[in-house]
Amino acid sequence: MTLAGTGPSAKPLIRPSPGLAACSTLGTGLLSMMAARAMTLRDTPTCHNNNGSVIACESYLPMVKLMRKVLRVNDMARSITVLNKRSDEVRVGVDIDSRADVLVSEILDSELLGEGLIPTLQHAHDMLLVENPVTVPYKAIVYGQLVESTYLWKLHDLYNNEAEISDGIHLVPAGLERIIGVKLQQHPMHCDAIKQEIKLLSEPFRIFEFNFGKRPESHGETAVRVKATGSGQVNAVISWWMLQLDDKGSIHYSTAPKWIALSGAGNWCDHWKQCVWFIPGKGVPLARDEEIFLCAAHGDTSISYQLEPHQPKSTGVDHNVKGGDFCLSLSPERIAIYGDAEWRLSVLNAIKAVLQRRAPSLCIIADDSIFLALLVAHLSIASHIMVLFPGLQDKGVHYLKAVADANGFSMDCIEFVRKKMANWTVHDTHKKAVDLLIAEPFYYGSDGMLPWQNLRFWNERTALDSLLSKDASIMPCKGLLKVCAMSLLDLWNSRRSLDKIEGFDHSVVNATLGACGDAADGGPCLPFFIWQCGEVKELSQIVTVMEFDFSRPISPCQGKAKVEFSERGICHGLVLWIDWVMDAENSIVVSTGPDQRYWKQGVKLLSTPVAAGFHGSADTSETSSLIVQTSFDPSNGELVIEHRPS
Known part of the structure; x- marks a missing residue:
């Protein structure tokens, strides 16, 4: 039997002694058909007769229906059994007759582990596979490389970038260096696009290897000794993975960037990219031929890194945020925007122009812009400021409290309103007319949305129409x-x-x-x-x-x-x-x-x-x-x- 799978919703495909396969998206159907076709070949070493079965597992019902259409069109509906289940819901003796002897899977994301590869394989080996099964892929290897890049540095180090800007606004005040940061994770990115802005500081090195034919551990650690090939500041670890699809090592697929001369590397692919792990602050200085240790640790769904100048006593990676318990996590792009001097100057000049005409008695920040909230509070002490923070919610307020003193304002002038703007009345504005309604616009958590979905601001401006003063300023106009x-x-x-x-x-x-x-x-x-x-x-x-x-x-x-x-x-x-x-x-x-x-x-x-x-x-x-x-x-x-x- 053969099991096949692709993605977090359905998990892998497998094949027990007679033959079984399980897949999880459109890829599941393709892998299932390929497995079924291979099983009809006389020279297929893992199939001893033509009675082997292929089982496809897919938990998402609309995809199950689409998969069945594809199977019917290809006259393979009778050759493949589709289960509307995740593979970890499949039971031997209930859903399948016996354990599988072949596993075909594609449950990989850019980081390799993010779609649940490890827990999926663990369940498959524990409950669905025979001992020593044949697997496709055979194994996966994670590689990394140390790089210097000003662009990558700007995507995470707001404190040091802001230190070079003298506009009087302190999103990251001294002593609160980690009050804002990117999430401690690997960030998928097409690194070929910034090849000219990257200085390679090491040769590629191997980090982890995962054998699909063995039950993987939920946690693993390693310390890799890396020798610098050039001098510079290590701003990031760029990583990728390579699949060895067969046990002979003759078929490979790699997500490596184009500068790595590997078979299968260099083709643009939207669903698999390289990953970037940011080194905190300005990075770690490295001299040519100097050796440094990269400590790596993996859990069920992620891999993390830490650079150590000397042999570490423990390879565990410290994920604790130092310098305070609270950290407002923003996307790398949002960090870079807040640290961009030209963008800040444009917004600052626009706000100053509005305030010079008239100091507003009531200002509303309609979006999730902590920058606008700080800016108005800093420049217009007499104004009452109402912040909506529709995505940030309490996290935005907690942040403002932490940086208020450093920016010269009191939280007494700021009011956080949870109520939806569509339901506001004059009582919500304390019977005051709104003099200034502003937004960038930026909505927390909308990184994957189309640009015009930020026109949510226009909706909110409309909801407030009856509460605006006759000469209210709207920004953007x-x-x-x-x-x-x-x-x-x-x-x-x-x-x-x-x-x-x-x-x-x-x-x-x-x-x-x-x-x-x-x-x-x-x-x-x-x-x-x-x-x-x-x-x-x-x-x-x-x-x-x-x-x-x-x-x-x-x-x-x-x-x-x-x-x-x-x-x-x-x-x-x-x-x-x-x-x-x-x-x-x-x-x-x-x-x-x-x-x-x-x-x-x-x-x-x-x-x-x-x-x-x-x-x-x-x-x-x-x-x-x-x-x-x-x-x-x-x-x-x-x-x-x-x-x-x-």
């Missing part, structure tokens, strides 16, 4: 929806419609999953850091397609713009973002476009790529421009994006 046509070959290919995969017809999934290509009905719109999208090229000038006016209550919006190609190439999609106009004079604009690497943009992929050319070109296959039309529906916050050749 408006939002400009920008668009640029781009070549996005790698990203488009990662979302293209499916046809034949390993000889199996998968076209039936396109309508359900959404895809690009000839068989697709419109391309998807997805949030991405464009700079991490592999091969990218701008093909047009940036144009404004729609405007959101926050001085008025929210309403449906429509926009239309002509996007003219300025470069030849293949256009795979439209990249959209919002530039926030902070002041009424339109002099201060905060852009969230592709050249600003700390924000995600929205990508509307085209069903069929367009050959971009110039006006008057003799090549009839080329298009000189596109007409882009957008419409915003405030009832659901959705943005409809349409395009056609002009």
